[in-house]
Amino acid sequence: MRRLKCTLLVLATLLLCSCNAYKEVPYLQGSEYLDRTPERTPLYDAHIMPKDLLTITVNTSDPDAAIPFNLTVATPITANSKSLTSQPALQQYLVDNNGDIDFPVLGTLHIGGLTKSQAESMIKEKLKAYIKETPIVNVRMANYKISVMGEVTSPGTFTITNEKVNIMEALAMAGDMTIYGQRDQVKLIREDAQGSRRIIPLNLNGADIISSPYYYLQQNDVVYVTPNKTKARNAGISNSTTIWFSVVGTLVSLVSLIVTIAK
Structure with a gap:
């Protein structure tokens, strides 16, 4: 009975962890709570900036x-x-x-x-x-472009012919985020007409992103998708570290074999 309870506890823990992990993946969560008849807003129109x-x-x-x-x-x-x-x-x-x-x-x-x-x-x-x-x-x-980098499938700089693009379209152009991208930690790097630069955090898990003033991108915007902790840990394990662990494992196996023979 105790073994059965432990098994059920482990399964419940794994289920909860998988549910929490799933909640970090989908975009636009909670869209059913948004006002279905929002106030009409003017259509986006790009502003001309220096170096255009x-x-x-x-x-x-x-x-x-x-x-x-x-x-x-x-x-x-x-x-x-x-x-x-x-x-x-x-x-x-x-x-x-x-x-x-x-x-x-x-x-x-x-x-x-x-x-x-x-x-x-x-x-x-x-x-x-x-x-x-x-x-x-x-x-x-003629040079309306945006850049997408970080945890996306195909990072790069993209020319926008219709001079209008939103954050979701930009990610689609880059092949969408990888599973290692943090949907709630997307950073928008924007430079204004005076040359001042800002880093604006965006949460794409929430449906309210579509009403954000940063939903539509401006020319020369840079979108950076932050990697999650799993990707960061994997990046920290280099080839040399892997070789080192293999050598240590081999030595441990040899020592265990020698000790066994000595007995």
Whole structure:
């Protein structure tokens, strides 16, 4: 009877441990308790920051009127490691540390901190002095990228073509977390327009992450997934340590054999 009780106690302990371990793995736990009709929030729109690389196109029904505002640069076309011809491509504009760009005809434009739609509206307003009809202005970010590192399957830097990505999408791009990643200890490294850097802890186990102001990532954000204690312990056991344990085990076996023979 005592042996049966001990067995049941061990099984219960293992069951509790497995339940606790499971709770650390799933994302978005407790989603059933979130308000099913949350207050409507504005759709995310990226803000232009220093060192962003922009493409800006101006289109009108009169193509000749838009030509001065659509500068092109020659880009070489290579074949078999030899440059053959050059293909024109739109000029890209690098936002300087003050948030300014030099735009043809209009001169210096301060667009740092604006959203794309705000920048487009400002350029449209300034173009009224040069173009009779209202032009179509399109601003795109050419270097919108984020990085994911740590305990993920495929760490790396990813270019975001639609200029909008959330933390879950970023992890999906990196192949999701490994089983050793701590879902409640994800760190977001972010630099603002003034160059100040912050490390923001995120808990992806809780469903309230979707209402966090850090759910959507900004350009140049870095997501770091912290390894759990099991991975840290495994990393501490190097090849030399393993060899050392093997040697010690062999010596112990030899000593035991010698003692047995001596008896």
